[in-house]
Amino acid sequence: MTSRVSVLSFLTVVAGSPVAFTAENASTPKPVVAAAHAGLGAHGGSGRDILMAKFYKISEIKGPQGVDPQVGALCPMPDGRMAVAFHRGEVAFYDPAKSAWSIFAEGLHEPLGLLNESDGSLLVMQRPELTRLRDSKGAGKADIFETVWDGFGMTGNYHEFAFGPVRNAQGKLFVGLNLASSGDTVNQEVRGEWLSIGLDRKEFYGDWKKNSKLAGRMYSRVPWRGWIMEVDPVSGKAKPYASGFRSPDGLGLDGEGNLVVSDNQGDWRGSSELHVVQKGGFYGHPASLPWREDWGKQKPLGVSVEKLNKMRTPAAVWFPHMSYANSPTQMVSIPKTPAWGPYGGQMLIGEMNVPKLLRVTTEKVRGVWQGACYPFIETAALKPGLHRLAFLGDNLWVGRTHLTWAGGENIGVVQPVGPAPLDALEINLTKTGFKVRFTHPLSASCNNRALWNIRRYTYAYHVEYGSPELEEEWLTPTDVILTEDGRCAELIFGELREDFVYDFFFDKLYSASGQVPLNIRAAYTLRKKF
Incomplete structure (x- = not known):
């Protein structure tokens, strides 16, 4: 996609109240306004909460007494317990059968990822290192804290989070390293090589309000910031896997084992994104580029947008800002079980700012990944801050956090x-x-094609923070063809445009039995046409 500059064409969409249908005539149901849907807004309301409760039961689990209940990680254990890492440094097990907590480890530094191993140990990604926790005495407490990998830089900047790990089918681990933020400077003492390219180091300790603008809104001055790294869990050796990330809070694997990573709206991010990550790929944020072996000495902020655009792999899925997500988090695959029915195998992703879970599907078209996001469960009962997700059987656990941003606390369980x-x-x-x-x-x-409304728009790729929706227009298909079983609709359009979002509105549709859609929108990111 070329860089686009356009006047903001922003439209607040009121899609119309969804409708319910009488059973007077099953073949041609008559629409009537559904009282339960009255007042449906961008993020729901009491009517929507009532509807959601018909399909999803949500219960609450409070954290251990005396522990800050902000959740950094969740990991289901083979014995039916859930391992939970809390933001302030504890790792604990929750036993649903006993409704009881037991503390396993304390004193960790902002743990944001957990992964169990076959011998019962736990891998935890904390801010300074990937650590293995062992209980060598079988006493229910970690007594060995083993450094697996700490070969990345730290400056003391508040925004240098570390995410993961996830494990692929070959047993390799992947972790993500956040960029530093110009919201603050760096410490006098740093860990790792200091990158000489960019703002001179002494300027980091001068007038930061002035100099921060020269550092870049987000920056990478120590090794591997803005990268996804591949780590061998046995040897602890790591190698760079992919670059171009800003704040890769969510790492996961899709149903086919592909590595997927979410990133948040910001500089070089027109809207929040989901990437299907390939080895050696560059995913758009230039701050991490100088750590490439072939880079040279060029300042990343000095590279033209046109050159960067040719280098990058665009996101497979845009999450339209505000209407779909503000800060997407972790992805997990929905179990292929009767309880989850047709959704089995699809990905779920959390959202920090509002109480909402979304589904994601991807496909490959002419060698390029693209796909769609779908509002899925949106109700006040979820509460905001849906930072970490994990399935324990058919129950979805959602761990909440907030730090200094919007969010929540404790754990919700969705059934x-x-x-x-x-x-x-x-x-x-x-x-x-x-x-x-x-x-x-x-x-x-x-x-009837008049029942189908689609809004098309795109986002700019540029250094600025976020992007308005550009080149927006409403579309109506030229034809709609339903399959014989009625479960599939083929929509025909006269023209399709690459690197655009197609935002579908389903508020005028209804089922053969008169049921209205629980969620009335979905957004497809079209990167390549056939």
């Missing part, structure tokens, strides 16, 4: 109840438009 609602299950690109699959058969009258 699906009853049959799946009417939802857009998956959107795929076709040669002539899109194929939208639903969880239930649509009414035959949904072949």
Whole structure:
């Protein structure tokens, strides 16, 4: 996508109240306004909460007494317990059968990731290192803290978080290292090589209000900041895997074992993103580039947008800002079990600022990853700050945090109840438009193209913080073809544009039985046409 400069064409969308249908005539249901949907807004309301409760039961687990209940990591254990890392340094086990906590380790430095190993030990990603916790005496307490890898730099900047690990099928680990923020400077003493490219080091200790603008909004002055790293859990050896990240809070694997990473809106991020990460890839934020072996001495902020754009791999999925997500977090795969029905195998992702979970699907078109995001569970009962996700059986655990930002505390547990609602299950690109699959058969009258509204827009790739929605326009398909079973609609368009979001509105649709969609939107990021 080329860099775009345009006047903001921002439209606050009121999609119209979803409708319910009487059973007077099953073949041609008559719409009536659903009282339960009244007042539906961008992030729900009491009516939406009532509807969500018909499909998802949400309960609460409070953290251990005396522990700051902000959750940094969740990890299900083979014995049915959940391992939980808390932001201020504790790791504890929760036993659902006994509703009881037991502290396993203390004194860690901002642990933001947990992974269990076959021998019962735990890998924990804390701010300064990837650590292995062992209970050598079988006493239920970690008594050995083993450094697995600490070969990355630290400056003391508040924004240098460390995320992961996740483990691929070959047993390799992946961790993500946050960039530093110009919201603060660096310490006099740093760990690792200081990068000489960029603002002179002495300026970091001068007038920071003035000099911060020269450092870059987000910067990487010590090794591997802004990178995804591959780590061998046995030898502790690490190697750079992919660059170009800003704040990769979520690392995960999709249903096919591909490494997926989320990143938040900011400089060089028009909106929040999800990437399918390939070895050697550059994913857009230039601060990390000088750590490449082939880079040379050029300042990353001195590279033209055009050159960077040719180098980068664009995000597979944009999360439209505000309407879909503000700060997406961790991804997990939904279990392929009867409880989760048609959603099994798809990815879930959390959101920090509002009480919302989204689904994500991806596909490869002409060698390029792209896909869609779908609001999934959005209710006040979730509470905001949905930082960490993990499945324990069919129950989804959501760990909350806030630090100095929007968010929450403690743990929510989501349990699906009853049959799946009417939802857009998956959107795929076709040669002539899109194929939208639903969880239930649509009414035959949904072949009326006037019932389908799609908003198309894009985001700029630039150094500025975020981007408005650019080149926005409303579309109506030229034709709508329903499959015989009514579960799939093929939408035909006269023109498709690459590097645009196609934001679908389903508020006028209904099922063959008169059911209205629980979620009325979905957004597909089109990178490549067939």
